[in-house]
Amino acid sequence: xxxKYGAFIENMQWYGEPEISWTxxxxxxxxxxxxxxxxGEFLRSKxxxxxxxDVPCGLAKPETADLSVVDIATLLGVCTYVEADxxxxxxxxxxxxxxxxxxxxxxxxxxxxxxxxxxxxxxxxSGQYVRGIxxxxxxxxxxxxxxxxxxxxxxxxxxxALYNELDRCSKNGDLVILNDANTLVLSVDEAVFPTAHxxxxxMMRGFTCKRTCPHGKVQIYEKTDAC
Numbered sequence: 309x310x311x312k313y314g315a316f317i318e319n320m321q322w323y324g325e326p327e328i329s330w331t332x333x334x335x336x337x338x339x340x341x342x343x344x345x346x347x348g349e350f351l352r353s354k355x356x357x358x359x360x361x362d363v364p365c366g367l368a369k370p371e372t373a374d375l376s377v378v379d380i381a382t383l384l385g386v387c388t389y390v391e392a393d394x395x396x397x398x399x400x401x402x403x404x405x406x407x408x409x410x411x412x413x414x415x416x417x418x419x420x421x422x423x424x425x426x427x428x429x430x431x432x433x434s435g436q437y438v439r440g441i442x443x444x445x446x447x448x449x450x451x452x453x454x455x456x457x458x459x460x461x462x463x464x465x466x467x468x469a470l471y472n473e474l475d476r477c478s479k480n481g482d483l484v485i486l487n488d489a490n491t492l493v494l495s496v497d498e499a500v501f502p503t504a505h506x507x508x509x510x511m512m513r514g515f516t517c518k519r520t521c522p523h524g525k526v527q528i529y530e531k532t533d534a535c
Contacts, residue, residue: 317424317425322448323448329371330488331366337526347521350518350519356384358388359437360384361391362381364393364423365392382414390416391418392419392420393420396420406419423470427441441478443487453496459495459501464504479531484510484529514531
């Protein structure tokens with residue numbers, strides 16, 4: 309399956325924003341004054357005992373966030389946490405011990421890979437527990453998108469493939485958690501590509517938006533096949 313997407317993966321260019329902590333927005337959405345918010349409680353009710361996949365995972369703990377995604381996943385009762393990123397420098401020492409267990413018993417798997425390549429190798433989910441896929445701050449490089457052919461020939465096919473893989477590997481009840489959905493299409497003309505925005509693409513593939521945080525950053529979509 310990865311070979312099918314080889315050209316998109318090889319040519320795609322992303323913009324990194326080290327000065328912005330997407331984890332901080334997730335924390336604000338899930339935790340307030342040391343307790344879970346309503347959105348956090350909803351996530352815990354779904355993910356308790358399940359799996360959270362974090363793509364791209366970024367830094368282990370950004371300086372601007374009090375909690376890491378691993379910390380938040382622990383509060384949500386996640387049993388298995390899977391993180392993937394295409395930047396070895398960002399993953400750092402986590403690559404030295406790619407499979408490990410926290411003191412609380414959560415298993416962590418770390419992968420150095422392209423996001424689409426990672427999604428393409430995921431098996432269709434059929435387990436008892438819910439699996440959530442968390443996508444944060446994924447943004448095509450603005451300069452790359454200034455060439456219309458790059459958008460039409462690389463960016464849009466890549467995004468379509470990513471949405472298709474999210475659909476393929478998710479069973480009813482599984483979640484896609486977006487933070488921030490708009491970054492995926494900041495440099496895409498939605499008048500030309502009206503189905504490129506993930507909120508539209510996911511609903512077309514049977515996902516329903518269940519929660520949006522007060523800041524409008526974090527959205528939770530559940531696979532329901534109600535398209």
